[in-house]
Amino acid sequence: MNIAIVGLGVIGGSLAKAFTKYTDHTVMGLNRSVETAKQALEDGAIHKIATKEDLKEADIVYMCTYPHHIAKFVEENGELFKKGCIVTDVCGIKTEICSKLPEICKRHGLEFVGSHPMAGKEQFTYIASEAELFQGASYIIVPCGASEKSVETIKNIAMELGFGMTCVTTPEEHDRMIAFTSQVPHVLACSYVLSPCCPKHVGFSAGSYRDVSRVANINETLWTDLFLSNKEPLITELNILINNLSMMRDAIGENDSDRLRELLKASRLIKEGLGEGVISKN
Amino acid sequence: MNIAIVGLGVIGGSLAKAFTKYTDHTVMGLNRSVETAKQALEDGAIHKIATKEDLKEADIVYMCTYPHHIAKFVEENGELFKKGCIVTDVCGIKTEICSKLPEICKRHGLEFVGSHPMAGKEQFTYIASEAELFQGASYIIVPCGASEKSVETIKNIAMELGFGMTCVTTPEEHDRMIAFTSQVPHVLACSYVLSPCCPKHVGFSAGSYRDVSRVANINETLWTDLFLSNKEPLITELNILINNLSMMRDAIGENDSDRLRELLKASRLIKEGLGEGVISKN
Numbered sequence: 230m231n232i233a234i235v236g237l238g239v240i241g242g243s244l245a246k247a248f249t250k251y252t253d254h255t256v257m258g259l260n261r262s263v264e265t266a267k268q269a270l271e272d273g274a275i276h277k278i279a280t281k282e283d284l285k286e287a288d289i290v291y292m293c294t295y296p297h298h299i300a301k302f303v304e305e306n307g308e309l310f311k312k313g314c315i316v317t318d319v320c321g322i323k324t325e326i327c328s329k330l331p332e333i334c335k336r337h338g339l340e341f342v343g344s345h346p347m348a349g350k351e352q353f354t355y356i357a358s359e360a361e362l363f364q365g366a367s368y369i370i371v372p373c374g375a376s377e378k379s380v381e382t383i384k385n386i387a388m389e390l391g392f393g394m395t396c397v398t399t400p401e402e403h404d405r406m407i408a409f410t411s412q413v414p415h416v417l418a419c420s421y422v423l424s425p426c427c428p429k430h431v432g433f434s435a436g437s438y439r440d441v442s443r444v445a446n447i448n449e450t451l452w453t454d455l456f457l458s459n460k461e462p463l464i465t466e467l468n469i470l471i472n473n474l475s476m477m478r479d480a481i482g483e484n485d486s487d488r489l490r491e492l493l494k495a496s497r498l499i500k501e502g503l504g505e506g507v508i509s510k511n
Numbered sequence: 512m513n514i515a516i517v518g519l520g521v522i523g524g525s526l527a528k529a530f531t532k533y534t535d536h537t538v539m540g541l542n543r544s545v546e547t548a549k550q551a552l553e554d555g556a557i558h559k560i561a562t563k564e565d566l567k568e569a570d571i572v573y574m575c576t577y578p579h580h581i582a583k584f585v586e587e588n589g590e591l592f593k594k595g596c597i598v599t600d601v602c603g604i605k606t607e608i609c610s611k612l613p614e615i616c617k618r619h620g621l622e623f624v625g626s627h628p629m630a631g632k633e634q635f636t637y638i639a640s641e642a643e644l645f646q647g648a649s650y651i652i653v654p655c656g657a658s659e660k661s662v663e664t665i666k667n668i669a670m671e672l673g674f675g676m677t678c679v680t681t682p683e684e685h686d687r688m689i690a691f692t693s694q695v696p697h698v699l700a701c702s703y704v705l706s707p708c709c710p711k712h713v714g715f716s717a718g719s720y721r722d723v724s725r726v727a728n729i730n731e732t733l734w735t736d737l738f739l740s741n742k743e744p745l746i747t748e749l750n751i752l753i754n755n756l757s758m759m760r761d762a763i764g765e766n767d768s769d770r771l772r773e774l775l776k777a778s779r780l781i782k783e784g785l786g787e788g789v790i791s792k793n
Contacts, residue, residue: 347715347716347717348717349717366717367713367714367715367716367717369714369715394714396714396715398714398715403715405708406708406711406712406715407715408708409706409708409709409712409715409720410708410712410715410716410717410719410720411716411717411719411720413703413723414719414720414722414723415719416756416759416760417699417703417723417756418778419755419759419774419775419778419779420752420755420756420758420759420778421695421699421752421755422778422781422782423751423755423774423777423778423781424691424748424751424752424755425751426687426688426690426691426692426748427691427781427785428781428784428785429688430688430691430692430785431649431785432649432651432676432678432680433629433649433651433678433680433685433688433689433691433692434629434649434692434693435629435630435631435648435649435692435693436725437692437693437696437697437726438691438692438693438696439787440696440722440723440725440726441695441696441699441722441723442782442787443718443722444719444722445778445779445781445782446779446782446783446787447775447778447779449772449775449776449779450772452775453768453771453772453775454768456763456771457763457766457768457771460763460764460766463763464760464763464764466706466708467756467759467760467763468760469705469706469707470702470703470706470756471753471756471757471760473701473702473703473705473706474698474699474702474749474752474753474756475753476702477698477701477702477749478698478746478749478750478753481738481739481742481745481746481749482742482746484739484742486735486736486739489735489738489739490731490732490735492701492705493701493729493731493734493735494731495705496700496701496702496704496705496727496729497701497727497728497729497731499704499705499709499710499727500704500724500727500728501728502710503709503710503712503713505721505724505728
């Protein structure tokens with residue numbers, strides 16, 4: 230198939246590299262900065278630098294630009310796409326994009342399938358892209374009314390690219406789960422390192438500090454947008470966390486060892502039940 | 512030197528294995544269960560199974576039993592120890608042990624140096640012990656009035672055993688820092704997995720979930736004791752965290768993107784300032 234990737238940042242660039250390394254599909258790349266597109270061509274990450282006019286050759290278009298840019302781009306250039314082609318994206322939040330793209334695509338005779346590859350980096354440019362970024366990760370698909378055939382196509386490609394699993398869901402369920410699995414840990418890491426103890430941690434810390442603080446090295450502009458565009462689910466999860474932390478704090482404050490032990494045991498049983506009770510260093 | 516290790520659990524056992532693997536010191540082990548001591552001898556982790564009477568041969572005694580047991584043991588058996596020998600421990604909380612042991616040791620003509628090797632596992636028995644457990648970790652020393660010579664001795668041995676650094680501090684500073692670096696992440700992991708979303712995370716999660724939830728696989732009996740014996744510093748840190756989380760939640764709730772971006776930027780600058788801004792997967 231002919232694949233077009235619009236936006237060669239860390240995700241678009243990694244998709245391109247995975248396509249050319251692991252599949253037989255033909256890949257063209259369209260990027261605002263021509264230098265980056267040239268670099269991608271030189272690296273063998275893409276077979277061809279695409280113009281908007283070339284989009285008529287693509288069977289699937291992967292939109293890998295900033296979220297707010299996607300609807301605008303497809304709205305303005307949809308007539309240039311091949312009729313019946315699949316348009317997909319890589320946005321981390323789905324309710325908003327799925328409220329617009331299916332309708333815009335339909336109007337232009339295209340089919341939208343929402344995607345969220347569950348891998349990323351704390352760098353966002355093409356330089357940081359790598360063919361192996363997705364190895365073993367989950368590829369979430371949000372069909373938004375797309376045909377089973379198109380969903381299957383996107384699913385099969387994900388497995389070709391090296392993803393470990395696919396997962397089909399609704400925009401609402403996606404955003405609720407992502408609030409828990411990804412957004413809360415980022416808010417948490419940033420809240421944690423604001424303690425006055427943090428700058429003095431060397432010598433006193435080990436794996437626990439390292440793991441909780443890791444993603445505090447955040448791109449504050451991107452994540453401010455991501456947090457605000459998933460406001461309700463994120464606030465719900467933050468309130469659950471703050472409430473659970475407060476329960477534990479109160480049990481400690483009241484020397485209520487029975488209550489504290491019960492809470493910790495409940496946590497252990499959940500974690501063990503998920504088969505994640507592996508040995509690891511503190 | 513002659514080394515005695517009292518208590519061959521995961522820490523005592525790992526110390527024994529590191530001593531026999533990496534140093535020329537002679538190691539004897541004293542353990543409540545004789546089977547474990549025999550296993551350690553068979554493994555070559557110790558050179559000899561010790562009786563209490565053998566303690567008179569030890570130049571340094573590493574007390575690796577449960578915290579509340581240590582004072583009792585030294586109180587009852589201090590007369591059997593060699594006069595002038597160094598007694599040290601591996602407790603994760605120091606204010607309490609340092610309020611008793613220096614005085615008990617002095618009364619018996621021994622010298623106490625508090626220790627906290629910053630490594631551990633989510634398993635607590637000899638079976639999980641390994642010579643490499645301490646590689647590159649920090650070894651915290653709490654002198655509690657011990658002579659410089661004894662502190663130097665303990666410090667040098669730590670480096671022989673494979674620790675990456677040593678750090679000398681007071682019991683109060685130790686407990687304040689440990690509340691932040693180790694105890695808060697454990698309370699946090701347990702609070703996090705109590706979200707109703709947790710059991711459904713598979714397919715929606717990646718590194719962020721894995722890292723925050725890792726230590727939820729907790730020994731609730733041990734950690735209830737550790738939390739309650741460090742109540743004040745831990746509650747102070749939990750309140751700081753809850754407060755920071757609430758600030759971020761409120762900025763999100765009020766759509767205050769400027770405020771949110773500022774908070775996240777402050778976090779990033781702290782993390783970057785610590786030289787920990789490495790690339791890693793989300």
